Amino acid sequence: QKEVEQDPGPLSVPEGAIVSLNCTYSNSAFQYFMWYRQYSRKGPELLMYTYSSGNKEDGRFTAQVDKSSKYISLFIRDSQPSDSATYLCAMSWYSSASKIIFGSGTRLSIRP
């Protein structure tokens, strides 16, 4: 079993829809949770960061962590074609970049 599981998609939704992207994990020691966005032919870039449980909002993006269920989510409100990308969840049990584990990524397409 992988430590971090992520539905690969692809996920296609119309412009303006609310998008929900999810990851599950098996290691209960994880306490640092991240979402990276990767455009085609580009490297990933950090989108959201959350420590421990709870919600974090940044504009149209909300990151949610449920440690009791070992489940994290990224919500995108009022989705735009420019949101079309691959979204990778990432997590770590230690405050060091060397220990980050990535999900396999979900490919998202927003239809105009």
Next chain:
Amino acid sequence: EAQVTQNPRYLITVTGKKLTVTCSQNMNHEYMSWYRQDPGLGLRQIYYSMNVEVTDKGDVPEGYKVSRKEKRNFPLILESPSPNQTSLYFCASSTGTSGGGDTGELFFGEGSRLTVL
């Protein structure tokens, strides 16, 4: 502009022909790492370096070498490439930790697509 630069971006080579993928960052980051990205497997860490002359294995180090002689550079060396090393490779750098109790943001290069025939 803050960036991580990888070269070459695309490379086709043959089994056994040694190659080096260069990586350079201009952010004075102590931490650098190499990942490979394969469909369905996501990003897997090959090697990382916490500082000059300090390197350590990641999850998939077999068949790769690295060196960190200068803070800004972290080349990835494939001494004898094999077809199973065909992949998309990313170099990343970070402060390592922000000191504020998080992991530090990873800054990625644009990737190097390697094909080994």
